[in-house]
Amino acid sequence: xxxxxxxxxxxxxxxxxxxxSALGDVDGQAPSLRLRPSHGWxxxxxxxxxxxxxxxxxxxxPCFVAERVHPMGHLHGAHRLEEALEAEPEVxxxxxxxxxxxxxxxxxxxxxxxxxxxxxxxxxxxxFLIGLGFFDRGRFVVRQIFMGDYDAxxxxxxxxxxxxxxxRGVVTFNGKVxxxxxxxxxxxxxxxxxxxxxxxxxxLLFPARRLWRGxxxxxxxxxxxxxxxxxxxxxxxxxxxxPSLYFGYLRSGDARPxxxxxxxxxxxxLSLATLSARLARQYADPFHPSVEDPRDLLSLGSVxxxxxxxxxxxxxxxRAAELARHETLRGSAMLRLASLYKRLRMRDDAIDxxxxxxxxxxxxxxxxCLEMAKHYEHVARDYRQAERLTLQALSVLELRxxxxxxxxxxxxxxxLERRLVRLRRKLNRSPR
Numbered sequence: 424x425x426x427x428x429x430x431x432x433x434x435x436x437x438x439x440x441x442x443x444s445a446l447g448d449v450d451g452q453a454p455s456l457r458l459r460p461s462h463g464w465x466x467x468x469x470x471x472x473x474x475x476x477x478x479x480x481x482x483x484x485p486c487f488v489a490e491r492v493h494p495m496g497h498l499h500g501a502h503r504l505e506e507a508l509e510a511e512p513e514v515x516x517x518x519x520x521x522x523x524x525x526x527x528x529x530x531x532x533x534x535x536x537x538x539x540x541x542x543x544x545x546x547x548x549x550x551f552l553i554g555l556g557f558f559d560r561g562r563f564v565v566r567q568i569f570m571g572d573y574d575a576x577x578x579x580x581x582x583x584x585x586x587x588x589x590x591r592g593v594v595t596f597n598g599k600v601x602x603x604x605x606x607x608x609x610x611x612x613x614x615x616x617x618x619x620x621x622x623x624x625x626x627l628l629f630p631a632r633r634l635w636r637g638x639x640x641x642x643x644x645x646x647x648x649x650x651x652x653x654x655x656x657x658x659x660x661x662x663x664x665x666p667s668l669y670f671g672y673l674r675s676g677d678a679r680p681x682x683x684x685x686x687x688x689x690x691x692x693l694s695l696a697t698l699s700a701r702l703a704r705q706y707a708d709p710f711h712p713s714v715e716d717p718r719d720l721l722s723l724g725s726v727x728x729x730x731x732x733x734x735x736x737x738x739x740x741x742r743a744a745e746l747a748r749h750e751t752l753r754g755s756a757m758l759r760l761a762s763l764y765k766r767l768r769m770r771d772d773a774i775d776x777x778x779x780x781x782x783x784x785x786x787x788x789x790x791x792c793l794e795m796a797k798h799y800e801h802v803a804r805d806y807r808q809a810e811r812l813t814l815q816a817l818s819v820l821e822l823r824x825x826x827x828x829x830x831x832x833x834x835x836x837x838x839l840e841r842r843l844v845r846l847r848r849k850l851n852r853s854p855r
Contacts, residue, residue, distance in 0.1 A: 466676025483577035501653035502697035510703035556692035592623035792816035
């Protein structure tokens with residue numbers, strides 16, 4: 424088959440060669456094909472006719488960039504964009520799960536979100552739309568960088584790197600797992616340096632999960648928008664549909680369906696800004712009436728405990744136990760509070776909480792009795808009291824065994840019986 428025959432066959436199938444390409448005569452390299460109709464890849468509705476933007480020059484060819492400016496007081500759901508700037512660097516460190524004092528400052532961060540050709544990742548997945556939101560001279564700018572075709576990827580990556588140069592960090596949602604590894608792979612393929620590698624990165628998915636998973640079925644961004652941020656998206660394109668809309672554009676050159684994709688990406692970026700504000704506010708002041716919830720307080724107590732901040736964890740647990748109406752939630756808060764008191768050597772406070780829990784129901788009274796028995800055996804050396812509490816724990820265990828299969832409590836029964844034998848041995852040795 425001659426090159427002209429191949430060109431004709433490709434044209435009948437609806438494909439055409441890139442302009443200036445030759446068949447089999449460029450150092451043995453395969454020709455580059457565009458997935459475009461032969462009647463002209465730009466079509467009647469090119470992207471610049473559908474989305475307000477322009478082509479910017481790069482060393483790798485032109486790149487389409489759309490930009491939209493929002494006032495600082497722009498209301499997205501229940502929050503203004505400027506609230507993100509109120510977040511203290513110390514609190515942002517807590518969101519990132521550390522106390523290392525990285526000095527995060529959202530006024531110089533990019534809120535980054537990508538739209539891709541697939542959700543599984545891998546080297547065959549492209550980021551065809553990369554959105555950046557950032558604060559600039561009293562405004563919030565959303566800049567969207569679009570890959571009009573596969574051979575425009577280098578121009579897109581170069582444009583992104585240039586946009587990130589004046590910024591000092593990135594904020595994403597699940598970017599640690601998806602967005603940033605995907606972008607890094609694309610930069611590696613084109614042998615370009617990855618511009619985000621050395622920048623601080625705040626992934627909001629993880630602090631959101633740590634805070635709200637106790638009361639939300641899902642911590643997906645769409646769920647957080649509805650349940651936490653008060654955002655109601657009308658006519659939003661679902662994420663699973665976005666890759667097929669892009670592929671449809673590649674085949675037809677008709678960019679009209681992509682207008683909704685650009686809007687979806689813009690909304691995501693606005694949500695990143697307001698979600699960071701809401702998270703920082705609740706981490707900083709968990710007792711504010713507008714956000715106070717016993718389930719959130721219980722979660723935040725755990726967060727502060729892991730961060731080594733018991734002075735913040737204790738009041739969260741105390742307030743959660745005070746506000747909780749459900750017995751299970753209240754008991755969980757009291758157990759964590761007593762355990763933390765014990766670690767802080769606040770033994771009297773721990774005994775007081777365990778004492779209240781010992782009559783709170785089988786689920787908590789067993790643990791409470793056992794913890795008090797340990798205290799009276801090893802700390803107070805009151806073996807008679809420890810024996811009484813161990814017997815109480817055994818009684819609770821037998822009640823549980825009556826409701827469940829007896830074998831489920833066998834190990835706990837053996838441990839309590841061994842404790843009881845040891846205590847009675849100590850009682851026999853101790854002076855009357």
